[in-house]
Amino acid sequence: MTEPIIVWLRNDLRLSDNLALYQANKKGVPVLLLYVLDDEAAGTWRMGSTSRWWLHYSLESLKTDLQKLGSDVILRRGSTVDVIIEISRQLGVKEIYCSKQFEPWARELEQILHQKLEEYGITLNCCAGQLLHAPGKLCTKIGKSFQVYTPFLRALTATDIRIPKPAPSNLLKFTRLPQSDTLKDWCLIPIAPDWAGGMRKAWQPGETGAQKRLNSFLEKSAATYHINRDRPKQPYCTASTSKLSPHLHFGEITPAICWHAAKLKAAQDPTHSEGLEIFLKELAWREFSYHLIYHSTDLPAEPFRKRFVSFPWQPPSKVRSTQLKAWQQGKTGYPIIDAGLRELWTTGWMHNRVRMIAASFLTKHLLIPWQQGQDWFWDCLVDANLASNSASWQWVSGCGADAAPYFRIFNPVIQGQKFDADGTYVRFWVPEIAKIPNKYIHTPWLCPKHMLDMYNIKIGVTYPLPIVDHKQARDRALEAYQFLKSTTP
Ligand SMILES: Cc1cc2nc3c(=O)[nH]c(=O)nc-3n(C[C@H](O)[C@H](O)[C@H](O)COP(=O)(O)OP(=O)(O)OC[C@H]3O[C@@H](n4cnc5c(N)ncnc54)[C@H](O)[C@@H]3O)c2cc1C
Numbered sequence: 001m002t003e004p005i006i007v008w009l010r011n012d013l014r015l016s017d018n019l020a021l022y023q024a025n026k027k028g029v030p031v032l033l034l035y036v037l038d039d040e041a042a043g044t045w046r047m048g049s050t051s052r053w054w055l056h057y058s059l060e061s062l063k064t065d066l067q068k069l070g071s072d073v074i075l076r077r078g079s080t081v082d083v084i085i086e087i088s089r090q091l092g093v094k095e096i097y098c099s100k101q102f103e104p105w106a107r108e109l110e111q112i113l114h115q116k117l118e119e120y121g122i123t124l125n126c127c128a129g130q131l132l133h134a135p136g137k138l139c140t141k142i143g144k145s146f147q148v149y150t151p152f153l154r155a156l157t158a159t160d161i162r163i164p165k166p167a168p169s170n171l172l173k174f175t176r177l178p179q180s181d182t183l184k185d186w187c188l189i190p191i192a193p194d195w196a197g198g199m200r201k202a203w204q205p206g207e208t209g210a211q212k213r214l215n216s217f218l219e220k221s222a223a224t225y226h227i228n229r230d231r232p233k234q235p236y237c238t239a240s241t242s243k244l245s246p247h248l249h250f251g252e253i254t255p256a257i258c259w260h261a262a263k264l265k266a267a268q269d270p271t272h273s274e275g276l277e278i279f280l281k282e283l284a285w286r287e288f289s290y291h292l293i294y295h296s297t298d299l300p301a302e303p304f305r306k307r308f309v310s311f312p313w314q315p316p317s318k319v320r321s322t323q324l325k326a327w328q329q330g331k332t333g334y335p336i337i338d339a340g341l342r343e344l345w346t347t348g349w350m351h352n353r354v355r356m357i358a359a360s361f362l363t364k365h366l367l368i369p370w371q372q373g374q375d376w377f378w379d380c381l382v383d384a385n386l387a388s389n390s391a392s393w394q395w396v397s398g399c400g401a402d403a404a405p406y407f408r409i410f411n412p413v414i415q416g417q418k419f420d421a422d423g424t425y426v427r428f429w430v431p432e433i434a435k436i437p438n439k440y441i442h443t444p445w446l447c448p449k450h451m452l453d454m455y456n457i458k459i460g461v462t463y464p465l466p467i468v469d470h471k472q473a474r475d476r477a478l479e480a481y482q483f484l485k486s487t488t489p
Helices: 019-026 040-044 049-068 080-091 105-118 149-159 198-203 205-230 243-249 256-267 269-295 308-311 318-329 334-345 352-367 370-380 388-398 410-421 424-429 448-452 470-487
Strands: 005-007 031-039 071-075 094-097 124-128
Touching: 005 080, 019 031, 019 094, 019 269, 031 049, 031 080, 031 352, 040 105, 040 198, 040 334, 049 071, 080 105, 094 448, 094 470, 105 124, 198 256, 198 334, 205 256, 205 269, 205 410, 256 269, 269 388, 308 410, 308 470, 318 370, 318 448, 334 370, 334 388, 334 410, 334 424, 352 370, 352 388, 352 410, 370 388, 388 424
Parallel strands: 005 031, 005 094, 031 071, 094 124
Antiparallel strands: none
16 A cells, blocks of 8 residues: 555644554555644534643644654644545545544544545544543443442553553655645634743643653652642642643643653652552543543533532522632632632643642532533643543532542631641732731731731732631531432432
8 A cells, every 4th residue: 555644633742652653654654644623523622722822832842843754744724524534535545543532522523534434435543542541441340330430440550551652763754745724823822912921931832841741750759749749839840740731631641651651760769659659540530530521421511420410509690700700810818729720820730639629619618510610620721631620520529420528628728728838839829918927828817917017918908808708608518418418319
């Protein structure tokens, strides 16, 4: 066969351990790499603004890497099916390779494409690689899907994790390149206003940035990961966690690469093994989220535990909109929550512990449906990922698989005092209260007036009073849960 092969790139924007590219390149024919920005296929879950920013730089980085091999990636915007068929017919392509993706809309697209291509006698080969295991493969002893994380983890760790494939050292040049858009045409990065300054400072999208992140984590943070992972830190300094999530999401690195690198490091240096053991369990949470969305395709919209369909959320009102806005803007009056939401807005990322506290506050203290928080995260996170985002929001809200019991309601003050004891994180993100002493940094409204005066802080003016009282809000949430329990089987 001498016809060229198309590698349809999706969330696999890398050269290393890219099975689709690896298999296609083994055929010894020219390979054409294609990325299609198809908002219509993704529907409601089209990429949010922050993900678009990431995509721009990730593709730019991939282009640079490919150009070093004498290749490039063709960019097209529109219907994936139409673009692929048009280019295949134009170039006489008979085979297409891609990485399998597991979001419900992506699976549907794959199926439609498969059928359409068949009509033209073109084969679509979907390769694994985005996950440690294809979600349909792991199941319980009686052949059912897992609903609980621990047995899922046991099953996952009992299987062999595939060895990553190397990046191609050369790609056969393709001479008749079809027309391509430019990244600039797609207007993915904000210009007026340019809100991405904090993100440029925080991230290096692309495969090189991903490798650097992994190496830096293994060298600097892995040994203490089990101790420090719950402590948010100032941005732009060595993180307590890997910060690999956006790189994993865009497929700039695979979980298999991370898995084997962590195993190797732990074997070479036993002082790292405890931290890395936990790190592997976190990678398994990502797998579990995909497992859930694979088996429950309505996960982003409907509660996993169906009784929560009739949960008495706060009905839409002006008060609810105002509270949602205060939460989004980091103006709830609870410093740890406000710090998290501001970190999210500025850098496109939020520390996991703070995500949990902020999500719990929205769904339990404010009784605002988890879908609204999920939507905000979707637009703001650089790692916005349909499986992890919906599974995590549901988990925190108490309606997800293996979820925290509903009655466990985080106290934002105690959480702040426990995980940001000296207030370093809060002081960075909430500078208007930075001068408040440690004792009151998580309860600025309790700080004596003479101190506040000294620092020119006016609670309720320069920094808000708590938008709800913790005890009252907790009681209201528990009442709502009791109502649900008493009205549903
Ligand atoms: C409300 C809420 C929403 C979330 N939304 C997302 C999302 O859209 N995208 C996303 O990738 N993660 C999401 N998470 C999970 C988690 O917060 C992030 O994966 C983690 O903070 C990423 O930082 P890290 O790479 O430094 O993680 P590390 O602690 O270094 O963990 C390593 C990797 O394991 C995976 N991981 C870790 N924790 C989880 C978890 N609880 N669930 C699933 N995977 C996990 C991630 O891929 C992460 O990169 C969400 C959590 C909550 C509570």
